[in-house]
Amino acid sequence: xKFTVLAALAAAIQLSLSSMAQAxxxxxxxxxxxxxxxxxxTDKQQAARxxxxxxxxxxxxxxxxxxxxxxxxxxxxxxxxxxGPKLREPYASQWKARRADRNAKLEAGTxxxxxxxxxxxxxxxxxxxAIFALQIxxxxxxxxxxxxxxxxxRRIKFNxxxxxxxxxxPSFFGYSVGRWEGSTLVVTTLGVREDTQFFEIPHTNExxxxxxxxxxxxxxxxxxxxIEDPKVLLEPYRFTFGYKRNDQYEMTEYLCEKEDPLLKLxxxxxxxxxxxxxxxxxxxxxxxxNKEPRSSH
Amino acid sequence: xxLASGAIAVVMPAVAHHSxxxxxxxxxxxxxxATVSKFSWTNPHSSLVLTVNGVDYILECxxxxxxxxxxxxxNTLKAGDKVKATYHPLxxxxxxxxxxxxxxxxxxxxxxx
Numbered sequence: 001x002k003f004t005v006l007a008a009l010a011a012a013i014q015l016s017l018s019s020m021a022q023a024x025x026x027x028x029x030x031x032x033x034x035x036x037x038x039x040x041x042t043d044k045q046q047a048a049r050x051x052x053x054x055x056x057x058x059x060x061x062x063x064x065x066x067x068x069x070x071x072x073x074x075x076x077x078x079x080x081x082x083x084g085p086k087l088r089e090p091y092a093s094q095w096k097a098r099r100a101d102r103n104a105k106l107e108a109g110t111x112x113x114x115x116x117x118x119x120x121x122x123x124x125x126x127x128x129x130a131i132f133a134l135q136i137x138x139x140x141x142x143x144x145x146x147x148x149x150x151x152x153x154r155r156i157k158f159n160x161x162x163x164x165x166x167x168x169x170p171s172f173f174g175y176s177v178g179r180w181e182g183s184t185l186v187v188t189t190l191g192v193r194e195d196t197q198f199f200e201i202p203h204t205n206e207x208x209x210x211x212x213x214x215x216x217x218x219x220x221x222x223x224x225x226x227i228e229d230p231k232v233l234l235e236p237y238r239f240t241f242g243y244k245r246n247d248q249y250e251m252t253e254y255l256c257e258k259e260d261p262l263l264k265l266x267x268x269x270x271x272x273x274x275x276x277x278x279x280x281x282x283x284x285x286x287x288x289x290n291k292e293p294r295s296s297h
Numbered sequence: 298x299x300l301a302s303g304a305i306a307v308v309m310p311a312v313a314h315h316s317x318x319x320x321x322x323x324x325x326x327x328x329x330x331a332t333v334s335k336f337s338w339t340n341p342h343s344s345l346v347l348t349v350n351g352v353d354y355i356l357e358c359x360x361x362x363x364x365x366x367x368x369x370x371x372n373t374l375k376a377g378d379k380v381k382a383t384y385h386p387l388x389x390x391x392x393x394x395x396x397x398x399x400x401x402x403x404x405x406x407x408x409x410x
Contacts, residue, residue, distance in 0.1 A: 109388040111318040119341060132362060148362060252362045254340050261337050262344045262357055273319060273355060273393060 024158045024178075025138050026056045052182035055215045058138045060251060063130040064220065064244035077106065078129075080199035081239035091202050091232050098200050110270045115196075117263070117271060119256035121152050123172035123196035124189055125209055125225055128241055135251050143178055143185065148251050156187050165190045165206055172196050174209065185213040201237075203229045219245040320357075320385040320395040328354060328382045336374040338364070343409065345374065345396060347382055355393040356384050358409035368407055378402055 068076060087095055105112050116122060122129070132148035143156040156178040168175045168191030176189040189209040197203070207229040216222045220242065227237040263271045331347040331354075343358040358364060361371075374380070379402055386394040400406045 106318040109318050117341070132360075252365065254360065254362055256341050257339045260341070261339060262342055262355070271319075272389075273357070273387060273391070 024141050024143055026054045054180050055183050056138065057136050057143070057185070057213065057215065057221060059136060059245050059247045060249050061130065061134045061136060061221055061243035062246050062249070064242045080201065081241075082237075084199065085201055085227070085237035086234040087201070088232055088234055095201060102200075105270060110272070112269050113265055113271045114200075116150075118265070119150060121150055121172040121196075122147075123152075124154065124174050124176075124192050124198075125211075125227065126196075126198045127152050127154060127173065128211070128223055128225065130241065130243060132254065133246065133249055133251060134243065146251065148254050150256070151254050156185075162188060162190060170194065170205060183214055185211075187211040187213065198227075202232055203227075204231050206231065216242075221245070317395070319387055319389070321388050322385055324386055325383050325397060326386050326394070328384070331380050331382055333374050333376055333378040333380060335376060338371045343369075345382075345399070347380065352392060354384070356382065356396040357394070358396050364409050367409060369409065373401070373407065374399070 067073065067078060084095070084099075086092075102112050116131075121127070122131075127145070127147045127149075128134075130147070134148070135146040137144040137146065141158050143158075145154045145156070146152070147154075152173070154173040154176060156176040158178050160177050162175065162177045170191055170193040172193060174189040174192040176187050178185055178187045180186070187210070189211075190207075191205070192203070192207055192209070194203060194205055207227060210226045210228070212224040214222055221244075223241045223243070225239055225241065227233070260274075262274055264274050265271055328347055328349050331349045334346040334348045334353060335344075336346075337344045338361055340360050342360055343364055345356045345358060347354045347356060359367070381400040383397045384394040385397060396409055398406050398408045
């Protein structure tokens with residue numbers, strides 16, 4: 001009597017683990033099942049499972065190919081992927097003018113700050129550009145992406161229904177729901193704040209981001225992104241980020257100092273170096289205000 | 298890119314690109330007989346103040362994660378250390394710029410990029 005109850009309990013736990021496993025994790029090891037009835041249910045569940053296995057994408061991933069690889073690319077300015085989106089007017093002209101203004105100020109040596117300069121989260125989809133490493137964690141019911149840059153976190157929830165967009169609290173990363181289609185992780189994100197922009201591209205609160213994430217070959221991940229926002233886009237904006245696994249890399253915390261010791265933000269939105277910025281080069285003899293007190297702390 | 302001392306330089310992703318514009322990437326200046334006045338190991342970028350003949354030069358470095366990957370540690374430099382450095386100067390002519398290399402008292406050369 002006792003044995004049967006225990007067996008049923010074990011089977012129930014096994015079944016629920018299996019369904020959670022399908023939700024987020026790779027297939028568990030072979031089931032330790034007691035009764036034939038339970039074995040039959042498990043077989044049925046396995047038959048209903050897609051033929052391709054859910055891969056293990058947990059680990060540390062770095063953008064690949066690396067746009068800054070090689071010394072010649074130290075100073076390279078990142079451009080929006082695929083040349084940018086196809087925006088409707090007047091957004092297209094406005095965006096083009098904004099980018100031109102930014103580039104002109106860059107050329108002049110008086111660059112504009114951007115949210116990253118100010119240590120604001122990149123949000124979606126920018127965080128997936130992996131300026132620094134991404135750590136992906138697969139756990140039951142959730143895939144979590146921990147970005148080293150600014151210690152950003154996004155949670156992709158499984159077995160959850162996407163709420164209507166008007167009920168979604170606007171946030172930097174939006175509300176993300178994921179599911180496995182074979183061995184591809186498909187993620188839908190709604191609710192990214194309108195002031196969180198990717199390369200200054202405008203969007204409405206209806207912007208929908210769809211990602212298809214899969215392992216292309218051992219050690220390489222691909223994220224095919226589609227951004228839809230019919231009110232501002234003429235057509236969906238599609239681009240792909242690639243990543244290479246680097247599990248040897250130890251992720252660090254990346255949070256900014258309250259005040260940047262190096263740069264100051266001007267009222268016009270440009271940045272410049274702090275110390276010495278208004279001290280002429282020839283003034284060597286009277287530079288006492290430049291000297292920092294030599295205190296140890 | 299490997300430096301003469303064997304230190305590996307790593308490149309700096311876009312996050313600092315805003316400030317690259319302030320520097321002359323074609324010019325590389327040297328600071329010899331420099332003394333460290335201050336070394337700040339912080340994000341979004343570390344910084345170094347070197348003093349030569351009473352003149353302070355403020356030099357931008359990289360974020361701490363990238364510095365670590367390039368072989369730096371929080372205690373690599375401290376006030377009073379005697380070093381040599383090369384840097385891309387500020388375009389506006391003020392004293393300072395973007396640190397390219399620093400040679401430590403023990404002879405090791407490191408780059409923050």
